[in-house]
Amino acid sequence: MSTLWNHYHTPKTIDEALKLLTDYGGQARIIAGGTDLLVDMRAGQHPAHEALIDITAIPEMSAIYRQEDRIYIGAGVTHTQIVRSAELQAHARCLVESCGVVGGPQVRNVATLGGNVAHALPAGDGTVSLVALAAEAEVIQAGERRWLPIGDLYLGPGKSLVDSTRDLLIQFRLRATGAREATAFSRIMRPQGVALPILGCAVWVRLDDTLTHYDSARVCIAPTGPTPERATEIEQALAGKPATAETIQQVILIAMEALHPRTSKYRATAEYRKEMIGVLLERTLSAAVTRAKGG
Amino acid sequence: MAELQVVVNGEAITRDVPESRTLAQFLRLDLGLTGTKIGCEEAECGICTVLVDGLPVDSCIYPVWKAQGKTITSIEGLAHGQDLHPLQSNFIAHGAVQCGFCTPGLIMTSAALLEDHADPTDDDIKHALKDTFCRCTGYTSVIQAIKSAARERRGLPPLPVKDPEVDEPMDVISHSVPPQEVVAKVRGEAKYTDDYVFPGMLSARTLRSPHPHARVLAIRTDRAKALPGVQAVLTHTDVPGENLHGLVYRDWPVLCSDVVRYVGDAVALVAADTAEIAAAALALIEVDYEPLPVVPDPISAHRADAPVLHPQHPTGNLLKHIKVRHGDIDQGFAEADFIVEREYHTPTTEHAFLEPECAIGVPEGYPGHDKLTVYVGSQIPYQDRNQIALAMEMSEERIRVIGTLIGGGFGGKEDIAGQIHVALLATVTQRPVKMLYTRQESLIFHPKRHATIIRIKTGAKRDGRLTAVQAELYGDGGAYASLSDKVMTRATTHATGPYNVPNAKIDCYVMYTNNVPSGAFRGFGVTQSAFAVEQNMDILAEALGIDPLEFRLINAQKVGVTTATGQLLRESVGLIETISDVKRDMLAQHNGNGFQWTWREGHKAYAWGMACSYKNTGLGGGAPDKSEAEVEAYEDGSVEVRSAAADMGQGIAHVVAQCTAEEMHIPYERVRALLCDTDLTPNGGPTTASRQTFMTGNAARIAASALREAITRSAAEMLDVPPEQIRYEEGLLRYNGSSVELGTVVSWMKAQGLQPRARHEYWAPPTQPLGSGGDMHFAFSYATQAALVEVDLDTGEVHVHKVMSSTDIGRAINPLMLQGQIEGGIVMALGNCLTEAFIIENGVPWTTLLSRYKMPSIKHAPEIVSRLVEDRSAEGPYGAKGVGEIPSINTTPAICNAIYNATGVRIYSLPVDQDALLRAIKHGEAEIHTAWQDVQ
Ligand SMILES: Cc1cc2nc3c(=O)[nH]c(=O)nc-3n(C[C@H](O)[C@H](O)[C@H](O)COP(=O)(O)OP(=O)(O)OC[C@H]3O[C@@H](n4cnc5c(N)ncnc54)[C@H](O)[C@@H]3O)c2cc1C
Ligand code: FES
Ligand code: FES
Secondary structure, eight states: OOOSEEEEEOOSSHHHHHHHHHHHTTSEEEESSOTTHHHHHHTTSSOOEEEEEEOTTOGGGSOEEEETTEEEEETTOBHHHHHHOHHHHHHOHHHHHHHHTSSOHHHHTTOBHHHHHHHTOTTOHHHHHHHHTTOEEEEEETTEEEEEEGGGGEEETTEESSOTTTOEEEEEEEEOOOTTEEEEEEEEOOSSSSSOOSEEEEEEEEEOTTSSBEEEEEEEEESSSSSOOBOHHHHHHHTTSBSSHHHHHHHHHHHHHHOOOOOBTTTBOHHHHHHHHHHHHHHHHHHHHHHHTTO | OOOEEEEETTEEEEEOOOTTOBHHHIIIIISOOTTSOOSOSSSSSOTTEEEETTEEEEGGGSBGGGGTTOEEEOGGGTSBTTBOOHHHHHHHHTTOOSSOSSHHHHHHHHHHHHHHOSSOOHHHHHHHTTTOOOSSSOSHHHHHHHHHHHHHHTTOOOOOOOOOOOSSOOSSTTSOOOOTTHHHHHHTOOOBGGGOOOTTOEEEEEEEOSSSSEEEEEEEOHHHHHSTTEEEEEOGGGOOSOSEEOSSSOOEESSOSSEEOSTTOEEEEEEESSHHHHHHHHTTOEEEEEEOOOOOSHHHHHSTTSOOSOTTSTTTTEEEEEEEEESOHHHHHHHOSEEEEEEEEEOOBOOOOSSOOEEEEEOTTSTTOSSEEEEEOOSOHHHHHHHHHHHHTOOGGGEEEEEOBOSOOTTTTSSOSSHHHHHHHHHHHSSOEEEEOOHHHHHHHSOBBOOEEEEEEEEEOTTSOEEEEEEEEEEEEESSOTTHHHHHHHHHHTTTOSBOOSEEEEEEEEEEOSSOOBOOOTTTTHHHHHHHHHHHHHHHHHHHTOOHHHHHHHHBOOTTOBOTTSOBOOSOOOHHHHHHHHHHHHHTOOSSSOOOSEEEETTEEEEEEEEEEEEEOSSOTTOOOEEEEEEEEOTTSOEEEEEBOOOSSSOHHHHHHHHHHHHHTOOGGGEEEEEOBTTTSOBOOOSOTTOHHHHHHHHHHHHHHHHHHHHHHHHHHHHTSOGGGOEEETTEEEETTEEEEHHHHHHHHHHTTOOOEEEEEEEOOOOOOTTSOSOSOSOEEEEEEEEEEEEETTTOOEEEEEEEEEEEOSOOSSHHHHHHHHHHHHHHHHHHHHTOOOOEETTEESOOSGGGSOOOOGGGOOEEEEEEEOOOOTTSGGGOOOOSSGGGTSHHHHHHHHHHHHHSOEEOBSSOOHHHHHHHHHHTOOEEOOOGGGOO
8 A cells, every 4th residue: 555656636628737747757647537547556567656647627538529420539538428428329339338338337437438448458348349430539649639540549458559658548539320320339258357358349330221231340359369450351241241140140150260369368268259259249230230220 | 736625425625635545545544434445445346435426436446636626425424313314224124234344335336326216126226236245145135225225215115124934933032133233334333443543553564475385594674674654573583472373273373484385474564654654664674585396286285295384294284184984885885876976176265255354453551451452353352362372472361352343254254364463563562553454465365265176976776865975075275274174074074965875985185285275264165065965966866867856855864864974863954844945936936837947048048956055053073162151231221241252244243132132031222242352251252163143142042041030039139029920021020010120120239239240151062073973063054055047058158047045044033134144145155156266376376356356246146035944953042053154055056056957067167167168068068177267
């Protein structure tokens, strides 16, 4: 219980936060909900910091809003806010589903989407959905503010492009699902060991005008590598195919060929994960197709 | 930075607060609101939950400065004056409070739920409370209490309390009176050790070995001592008396001198002005270690070339060889038509009581303390005093141990934790010293449930009669003996199961290893052997073509049977009735087309599985077993019953109070129990082996009855009426149409120089040591359970839907709280089966965080139908026998038998691994010999 941080700041603007980061010259770190950071610091898996800079009081980073066909989600938005957002429930369902299974209410009430992404685990639940939604993230690095595809933020397990002692992840944006489009998320957990999913899967589908065939699809299944990635083989295999149970079985076979999940100690065998690819694709694709048809 | 401004429980507060504080620390340390408990500081257990602007958060990882300008509600802010919040009153009414340590967190999480859901469903409740843990209740009563509170808030009458049916209720006995101190627990006012604060108190920490086995070459403490704020740094050379402790064998160093034998062994102590300084000082202590070869498991420990861990132990690494010999084993198997032989593995498991260990030492001469005093929530206060005295080289009379409330124990708070250490530090510094273990320290330090390897061979005749059981058990005793001898003896003697087995040969080898020590854990070894025994029973039943229930009925112990240890059962064997109960309840479960053991729906396989068990009450085995209680009446008409018998939530406090009220013929509300103060309460003996209801219940019963007689005699004299004419009613003594208050008689007695007090030392019926034949135990409790499981054939996930349970406990002293014990035991055993394993790799624990040890959450809680069988024990108080452990024994094998019935796959290793189960199903394999911790 020795002191893990000596100073705690709650800036009200992005500029104030950036100035604090600069002033501390790498000795301060951004904190949002703290559900990864403080737990890791306590467990000695993360060093102590001179100061923590809490970004959750910055109004610009704590809102969900729609602009034209895009939905913007501040990095400091909590999982609870996401789960309760009517906009996201209607137009980014997979994100609501994935954020809804993170922790219990105590965690969801403080844990943020930005924290989930900046923590950079390949199978972070919010992460998996953001990838399937082809979301973009706005970051500030070295004074430069820019939008990046979500995938670019992930450099390796737990390694983010965002250096949280200097940079800031500001917000995300994604296209709201429209007519004939829908998303779904599902994951497999085990009741033992750490609360990381064995496998998570999010899909986005668009059906053709007749609602009988896939027009296009995006799929993210993780962890199947060091960073969360789109399963392009599956996406290509779905495009133009009939939206039927047979198609799902076919793409499951393709997925089993294309994806190579690993055995991870105390979590899952590769063989089990492979089996779960099928289960999750079945669950998410059938749910998304039903939703896209208006069901 | 400006001052912190918050509203706490309706009061605006402005304070200068360190920026490094968490909200939990702010509430507890700065505001003294100790109702908010800390169980893990990992955002895992949820018991630190408070509301910030109405939303529940884990205050242990919530920086207090995040709360700037916000409104905080803690448990202390829930009641309006004397009026309890409906959640508080319903938690009491429905028996949802046992140790009470989780209670504030559960209530606060539920309070937020009720704001969102005025009428929550079971699913809503399970969703909201998913990450708020309770290790005692099994959650059934919690769900009931929340629903009932929700009704009250909607202006509806509360839900009826699910009070179990009992035989022949008396005046107070067999009534569900509220447990002692329960109001304080729901209000957040109940005090556990860490809630005590003394002026000038120091914070202490323990330096622990990072090596499983190493020679200690040098310990340098100079740098730590030089750190400002450090008041003492102690090593083995500072232990004035014997540097060893241990409840059965004294083999465990207070502070290691030459060798460390497990990761977590104590090497040095620090006391400092603050916890932060103490932690910083630990890092400055330098210890030179020379790592030694590690003994990683009991089989390696038994090899001839294994390093010997305790050279002074006469049998080397073999801590104990325990033998049961009964009849003629060869003959037994020769008579058998079917024989099955299988090998089972169980892992080390952790109690995960929600309150980490804490002890406070106060030096002799400190205000209000005329003796060296230790405050601790321990299961054995008198033995603590004895062990402190030996280490301190002081007479026991100069030491006082005061038991505080205990936030769960389950066997894990029997051994010495910080008791001796704080006594040492307080004496050296002459200041009060608090030693609070972090959850992570608690995990690696305290004795666990033994990992076992059990090879068991069972033979039966075609007609279903068992002929023989042969078994070989290996137990991982870990680095120190703790209670290994006793625990594994119980595993061995119960390895026939609760059956009539004419021939048995059972050998158990408990080995020293370099793992965390193993000791007592609810079920006391029988949990492990039942996992093996009851699956062998089902395998045999299938081979014989006999229904599993019938097979058990054929072999069930009953009066007249002689156990494998040579004990003739003469009374109180309710096993057959428990089987019949469960059979009736289980067969009634069908969808209109008759009961089925197993069926499929889509990709889900469902099945029932069952198991029986028995468990001794009391120490037995020839150990003299006694308990003492004292009862005193006061002039205000109240009565106090005193005994140093620890209540860790299981409820001995209300049991002794009920016995007292019953005997004194006074209302329960007038009786208070004072437990665990070696100066004020006589020795109730250890809280272990399900012995307290029987032992201290009897002591209180007899003492109270003696006091009543003394009062009657005095009253007769005072009133000048014959004693036979005096009747007790509602705290009044009635005679000849007139009455007098009990308190008036007490005043009269005092005026006459008579003490309105009686004491009784209760000795249990004598028992015989194992191997001598005769009565090894004075009573056994019995149980049968059936579990309905669902296996997802796509994912291998296992879900337990229902548990039918029937338990023979002799007499239900408090039916509702007893039911809580049963429900809690079942869910704990469900965890043993499906979720729990404490993982150690070559002596180094992997389970160093609570997030790596999953106990069942409310999501796992099955529907439980629990019946009581009250086959009276002649010697027990009003016929009662032990209840603490029996319910937690057969759930595991019942679930495993159900999984087999659902899938055709048998589980030989715990906990059940969905990964391995699915692979076995897919590959058509019938056996699983790996558990989830084997996923490499
Ligand atoms: C009991 C429990 C259960 C959990 N269950 C799950 C689960 O099921 N699935 C899952 O995916 N996760 C889970 N988590 C992990 C965690 O809650 C999530 O990853 C959460 O989204 C992290 O968000 P946070 O706001 O708490 O991040 P923090 O801990 O505050 O921050 C995480 C990291 O991101 C950095 N950071 C945060 N915000 C920014 C920003 N705006 N700019 C730059 N850097 C930033 C921080 O410096 C830190 O390095 C669980 C955690 C707990 C304690
Ligand atoms: S979650 Fe805060 S103490 Fe466990
Ligand atoms: S009553 Fe819940 S942990 Fe003890």
